[in-house]
Each structure stands twice: as structure tokens, then as C-alpha cells.
Amino acid sequence: MSTTTENAAASSRTAVATVESETEPAASADDPARSAVSATTPRPVAAFGRAARRVGIPAGRSARIGFWSVVASHTITDVYPLFFATLVLALRQDLALTSVQVGTIYAATSILSGFPQGFFAWASDRFDTRLCAPLGLFLSAVCTSLIGFADSFEQLLVLISIGQLGSGMYHPIAAALAGQVGGSVVRTGRAMAVSLFFAAGVIGGVVSPLISTRMTAHWGMQSLVLLMIPGVITAAVLVFVLRGLNHRHADHARIVSTLSPAEARRRWAAVGLLFGGNVMRFIVNSGLVIMFPIWAAARIPGDIPAATALNANLLFAMQIGMGVFAIGVGRAIPAGREKPAMVTLSIVGAVFTAFVGFAGDHLGLWAIYLAAALSSLGFAAVLPMTIGLSQRLLPSRTGLASSLMMGVAWSVGALAPAIASLFMGGVALNEASSLPPDRIAAAFVGFAGLLLVAGLLGAAIPSRLLREVAVHS
Structure with a gap:
């Protein structure tokens, strides 16, 4: 064996020994049985994030390529689901869609992109596969880009349904990969890695309406098929770069085997509280999307183009806030300190x-734009944090944990329209713009109350538990 090889092997042994000393209690002289086992039985230990760098274990070129590919793919993936919502007026006219049919497509969008995430997450964890990420992106890109060729409501419903199912297939495993692989790549660990992944999706949501509306205005609805290309290429890239990467903690089997039933229940209870909080946050996020056009139409009655532009500006301000604060909070909050x-x-x-x-x-447009951006502190800034936390709490079920924090919670958030109507006294949403300004403003206060409920649920999570699982950051 060459000197270089011997040095590398020695460095590896030193690194593993260092990590073991930080994660396992030392054997005591009073416990000879344990000392004997420790001396003869190797313990599987993995180092991630700051722990890996502290003992000199590099993240690896494949991990860096894999992580940044997943982040970039999230931007591409989140371009497609917004096509229908962005182009609904044109599609309604082209296909003579009724209000019931439009509502059916909206319902299918919420259900198929959210609830099935739990199944795909379970399958990814159960069979230890990353295939759902590229396959989901492929289905979303192909089917959604073909909606311009639909000749009927039935064809449109099938294309959008499969596309949304693909989006739901992609997200849990991609988020798990971003957290697990990114934890060894990004300097500040898993929290920042998930925040970058989340922000990349926000960028896709911002870009989607800009691209789709301009393309269809210049070249017609069928020109959307060109947007299939980047999605298909990105899916093919993911198939190759994700080989050999794990979306679960490398030592997940040992971690889970050492948990007592009481500790397992404590972790699942914490995940349940995080899930409940995210349901509230997604309801608020969706509720603001509903309330902005109502407020805009009430402010500029009778001028649909001007109200539409004002609504777009409010959405843009909120989206910018979502991306900026998600990254900022992910960078600023260390693992174990998430509760406060x-x-x-x-x-x-x-x-x-x-x-x-x-x-x-009362204060003008600059004030509402600022308030719209800062409102995202209550939901978008917290969501990546909850995803990373849930992955650390369930190290062998990171896909399932991610799906609960995102898609499943978002599906329950589809109650937002009914809740918005309730906050405005039960009036139909298409008639809400005729309400007095203070009645519309009261709905914003109602949604604010849901964020306070989310905060209370977070406060109920034991701080000690979060500090204990911070080692997996």
C-alpha cells in the first residue's frame, strides 16, 4: 500500500473515531459488557454538515452536483402547476368551460398534487428509491405543456390531473434529498439547504405566469409545448445525478432501532404539531391569494384590467417576500433553536x-405591498424550517415527513376559499368585492389569527427534543 493510501485510510479512521466520540457515550470501566461489545463490534456512523467538515470529510462532488441539480429542478417543476390558474380565462373561452368545470379542475389540482404525496413518500422510503423525483417531473412537464392541444373539458382534466399527480410525485423525495444531501453540501447545514430548495420553487412560481402569458399571447396556447423541453431534459439529468445518493440519514436504521416506544411517540407527536401548524400556514398563504384580487377589485371597481394588474403586483410582492425570508431565516436560525x-x-x-x-x-399602495411581502414571515419563512425539522425527527421516513409538511398540509389548506367566505360573513367570493372595506379588512385579521394558532402549535413542541435531534442537521 502506498504512503498516500495509508494516509487516506488513517484519516478516514480518525474521522470515524471522532464522529463516534461525539455521537456515542464512552464505554465505562464499570460496564465491562459494554466495553467488550464496543471493542469488537463496529458501529455504523455517518457525518453530515458541520460535523462532516469538522472531521475533514468532504461532501463529495457527486453530492454537490446532486444537491444543486435538485434545487434547480424545483424551479423547473414549479413552473408547470400554475399554467391552468394563469391561463384559466383563455381556456374557459377556448373550450367553453362552465363554472362547475373550472371548479372541478381546481379541486383536482389541489387533491392530486397534495394528498398522493403521502403514498409516493411511503413508496420512496419503503423501497429506498429516488425514481419518483425524475418521473414526477417528466409527467408534469409533458402533460401540463400539452393543455393547449386539449379539445374538450375531459381532455383538459386528464392532462392537468396527470400533470398535478406528477408534481405531487416529485416533491416529497426531492425535498428529502435537498435536506439530506444538502446538509453535507451547504455550509450552514440542512436548514439552509431546505430553504434554498424552497426558494427555488418560489422562483418557478414567479417565472411561470410571466413565461406562459407572453408565449400564449404571441404564439397561441399550443406554444406551451415548447416548455416541455426543459422539464424533460432536467428529468433525464436527475436520473443520472441521483444515483448513489440517499434521501434518508445514512445511519437511520441504527437511530430508529435505539428509540424506545415512548421516544418514537414523542417524535411523531412533534411531527403532528408541525403538520397542524403548516396546515394553518398554507390556509393563510392560499387565503391571501384569494383576498388580494377581492381587495383590488373593491379598490378599483369596474376596471378589471387595472384590478388585475394591482392583484398581480400584490402577488409578486408576496412571492418576493417568500423567497427572501425563506433563505434569510434558513441561514440565520441554527439547528435546535427553531422553536422560538x-x-x-x-x-x-x-x-x-x-x-x-x-x-x-389608509396608507396607500406602498404600504400594502410592504405588508404583503412581510406577511410571508408567518408562513414562507417557517415552512422550510418545519420540513428540515420533520426530516430530523423521522430520519428513516424523510420522504413521508416532507410530504406531510408540504403536499398533505397544502391539500388541507384548500379549505381557504370557504374560510375566506366565512370571515367575510358567508358572502360568495365572486360578490365579495362589493362589501364595505372594513368587512374585507376583517378577513385579513381572521387569517392573521390562524397564524397565531400555528405559533401556539409550535410552542407546544418540547425544546429539548429539538436540541436532541439537531445532531442530524
Whole structure:
């Protein structure tokens, strides 16, 4: 064996020994049985993030390529699901869609992109596969890009349904990969890695309406088929770069085997609280999307183009806030310190959400744009944090944990239209713009209250538990 090889082997042994000393209690002289086992039985140990760098274990070129490919693919993936919502007026006219048919497609979008995530996450964890990420992106890109060729409501429904199912297939495993692989690539660990993944999806949501509306305005609805190309290429790239990468903690089997039934229940209870909080956050996020056009139409009655532009500006301000604050919080909050951040951000976000209607009615457009952006502190800034936390709490079920925090919670958030109507006194949403300004503003206050509920759920999570699982960051 060459000197270089011997040095490398020695470095590896030193690294493993160092990580073992940090993660396993030392054998005691009073416990000879344990000392004997420790001396003869190798323990599988993996180092990630700061722990890996501390002992000199590089993340590896394949891990870096895999992580950044997943992040980039999230931008591409989140371009497709918004095609229908962006182009619904043109599609309604071209295919003579009824209100019931449009509502059916919206319902299918919420259900198929959200609830099936739990199954795909379970399958990815059960069979230890990453295939759902490229396959889901492929289905979403192909089917959604073909909606311009639909000649009937039935064809449109099938294409959008399969496309949304593909989006649901992609997200849980991609988020798990971003957290697990990114934890060894990004300097600040898993939390920042998931925040970058989340922000990449926000970029896709911002870009989608800009691209789709301009392409269809210049070349017609069928020109959307060209947007299939980047999705198919990205899916093919993912097939190759994800080989050999694991979306679960490398030592997940040992970690889970050492948990007592009481500890397992404690972890699942914490995941349940995180899930409940995210349901509230997604309801608020969707609720603001519903309330912005109502407020805009009430402010500029009778001028649909001007109200549409104002609504677009509000959505853009909120999206910018979502991306900026997701990355900023992910960078600033260390592992194990998430609880006070979740509670504080929920309260601050609630304040600005409640302030949206008042700001627009009394302080002008600059104030409502600012309030719209800052409202995202209560939901978008916290969501990546909850995804990373759930993955650390369930190291052998990172796909399932991600799906609960994202798709499944988002599907329950589809209750937002009914809740918005309730906050405005039960009036139909298409008639809400005729309400008095203070009645519309009250709905923003109602959604702010849901963010406070999310904060209370976060406050109920034991701080000690979060510190204990921080080692898996």
C-alpha cells in the first residue's frame, strides 16, 4: 500500500473515531459488557454538515452536483402547476368551460398534487428509491405543456390531473434529498439547504405566469409545448445525478432501532404539531391569494384590467417576500433553536397579515405591498424550517415527513376559499368585492389569527427534543 493510501485510510479512521466520540457515550470501566461489545463490534456512523467538515470529510462532488441539480429542478417543476390558474380565462373561452368545470379542475389540482404525496413518500422510503423525483417531473412537464392541444373539458382534466399527480410525485423525495444531501453540501447545514430548495420553487412560481402569458399571447396556447423541453431534459439529468445518493440519514436504521416506544411517540407527536401548524400556514398563504384580487377589485371597481394588474403586483410582492425570508431565516436560525423562531415569526407574520387591508385602505399602495411581502414571515419563512425539522425527527421516513409538511398540509389548506367566505360573513367570493372595506379588512385579521394558532402549535413542541435531534442537521 502506498504512503498516500495509508494516509487516506488513517484519516478516514480518525474521522470515524471522532464522529463516534461525539455521537456515542464512552464505554465505562464499570460496564465491562459494554466495553467488550464496543471493542469488537463496529458501529455504523455517518457525518453530515458541520460535523462532516469538522472531521475533514468532504461532501463529495457527486453530492454537490446532486444537491444543486435538485434545487434547480424545483424551479423547473414549479413552473408547470400554475399554467391552468394563469391561463384559466383563455381556456374557459377556448373550450367553453362552465363554472362547475373550472371548479372541478381546481379541486383536482389541489387533491392530486397534495394528498398522493403521502403514498409516493411511503413508496420512496419503503423501497429506498429516488425514481419518483425524475418521473414526477417528466409527467408534469409533458402533460401540463400539452393543455393547449386539449379539445374538450375531459381532455383538459386528464392532462392537468396527470400533470398535478406528477408534481405531487416529485416533491416529497426531492425535498428529502435537498435536506439530506444538502446538509453535507451547504455550509450552514440542512436548514439552509431546505430553504434554498424552497426558494427555488418560489422562483418557478414567479417565472411561470410571466413565461406562459407572453408565449400564449404571441404564439397561441399550443406554444406551451415548447416548455416541455426543459422539464424533460432536467428529468433525464436527475436520473443520472441521483444515483448513489440517499434521501434518508445514512445511519437511520441504527437511530430508529435505539428509540424506545415512548421516544418514537414523542417524535411523531412533534411531527403532528408541525403538520397542524403548516396546515394553518398554507390556509393563510392560499387565503391571501384569494383576498388580494377581492381587495383590488373593491379598490378599483369596474376596471378589471387595472384590478388585475394591482392583484398581480400584490402577488409578486408576496412571492418576493417568500423567497427572501425563506433563505434569510434558513441561514440565520441554527439547528435546535427553531422553536422560538417559529413562534416569533408566526406572531410577526400575523401582525403584518392583519395589517394588509388597513394599509391598503389608509396608507396607500406602498404600504400594502410592504405588508404583503412581510406577511410571508408567518408562513414562507417557517415552512422550510418545519420540513428540515420533520426530516430530523423521522430520519428513516424523510420522504413521508416532507410530504406531510408540504403536499398533505397544502391539500388541507384548500379549505381557504370557504374560510375566506366565512370571515367575510358567508358572502360568495365572486360578490365579495362589493362589501364595505372594513368587512374585507376583517378577513385579513381572521387569517392573521390562524397564524397565531400555528405559533401556539409550535410552542407546544418540547425544546429539548429539538436540541436532541439537531445532531442530524
